[in-house]
Amino acid sequence: MRNDSNKTMGFLARYLLLGALFFSVWGAAPKVSAQEILLEGPLAGQAAVRKMVQYRNLRFSVGPQFGYTLLNEYMHNFMPGVKLEFNVTDWLGVGVVGFYAFNTPTSLTKHIGKSSDIGGSPTVPSDSNWPSYTGAANFKNQVSRLQSIVMAQLALVPFRGKMSIFEKAFVGIDGYLFVGGGVVIFQQRKDCTAVEDEVRAGEYPCGDLGLMQGGARLNDKKTRVKGAPTFGLGFTAYFNDWIGLNLEYRLTPFKWNAGGTDESGQAGAQWVLASDANGDLFWTTEAGGKGNYPDKRIDKEDQTWNANQSIILGVVFNFPTKPRISD
């Protein structure tokens, strides 16, 4: 039975500790409560979990993966791959993962590729947007294409648990974070210049505008290899002792020129449709702007960051097939 002083103490203590909870380090306050049963309860001194199935501890895991990149601008990327990992402990693993990308054009790329002028002919570049645009017939060829990703990574597994599905099936599950690095291989338009008097080392002339306006084809991409980091998180559900299904969200950011366009600087805020004295419509940029666009070059100044987000679904096979059991 409480007396008034204890009630007051309890009341004050509630609010003092409430403040301490939310403004102190996350682990400190709840650790006291979370650990209380281990400190003084019937389970004092005992491990948090007994007889846990260690799906990862000292096991190799290998299996096919399938990824799809998100927020694609010009090309969808479907990426079959493989993952190989060795788990040093139940919470730490090292491995490699590799993907090969199959590309298909997005609706934007198809839309530009089908664009036509007032006369019904495919659109072609003009002085105002060459070499940024190579024409409707070439646009699918000018955009960059992701080819493959190869990464080494470290996986940390802080979450280990189980879930029920439809209240019938029960599977073990773990959640992991991974970080690593490797290479991204992609095809991108070659560095070129439309300023014939100023061809720099490593640059090529972009081509003849007249020929492009006549519908000439252009195929001037180059395979590039770039280092890139990778990180993300994932979950693995284990359906039996050695087969699991994993789902990952991965980021592999790198810089590239996704559209193969001239992006250096700005020229006004927007291209707008204007009409001249005769009432003919033409494209023009709004007045003002800054930057050195267009610099008439396709080079590294035109590269922008691509987060390269992907969702990956895979199957993992763990060997040896029998997992260890903890004490």
Place this chain on the structure above:
Amino acid sequence: MKRTRIELSLLFIGLILIPAAAMADEDDMTFDEDEVDSSLVDDAADGGVMSSEGGSDDILGGDILAGLDDDFGEEAEPEDADGKGKGKAKAASKETDLVKRHPIWAVQQVYALRKGRVDFQPMFGFSLNDPYVQHQSLTLTADYYITEVIGVGVSFNWYRFLENETDLNYQISRATHQTVPINSYFWGVQANFTYVPMYGKFAFLKNWILHWDVWLVGGAGVISTRPIPVIDPEYRDFDYGVKFSFNLGIGGRLYLTRFLAIALELRDYIYPEEIESIVAYSSDEMRSQKDRWTDPNRKLTNNVMLQLGVSLFLPFTFEYKLPK
């Protein structure tokens, strides 16, 4: 009254600060279903039906503050003038106190029951699949759970003034001299049906237990949108129009307390969108004719939104009945 005050404080602070991993279930449990404390099961059987208030006096996975009640509220035991024979009695009493304060259930209770409770979800969302306009939203959902796994409810989305045109649209129009028609969203309302097929728990760093569940949601409603004039902005001006929409989604909750969770949802709102006509005219008369401003064919549009927020269950507490 004190309970209400504390719960309101928790609600206010939880909504503002949300310490994610801190509010873990302090219950320690084994994952081995064979490990059953038969003595406690027998005790429960002898005592008939037991009921416990979720989040009240038991500190097993309950509110941390409620647990403090027991710590700070108990009177100190009065001293016994007779000091003989108290050793064993004290030990037995201490053990009883320990078991009362740290009961171990042979079959663990579900951490947060949903049946009969309303789930309020204020969320912030952003579009995932529109490369030309970044749509953002403020969403409020209210679901009533008829059973543990089935809920019905409504949701409201507010989009206006929360969108940005992306660099891609600008770069495309600059490079190719072509403009892609874009649209603006205003608001949306849906009636939803929710099903919770998955429930699970994680041990975090082998110390804390985190409970979570995954839901599937589907529904129908309306959305208000309009084209943004980009092809011929000098003449064209559009009003917001209401379109029928339906939606499908998947979401997950990570429970911080028995009534508060962090929620993440991916939902696809599908509706027939009105698109600005890409055909431009030269004469003023034709440019000013409204029936020429939009494409006669509506485009089935998927607005995929990723929404992050909290899940707040009311009432805050629930009664958990154990089997005999």
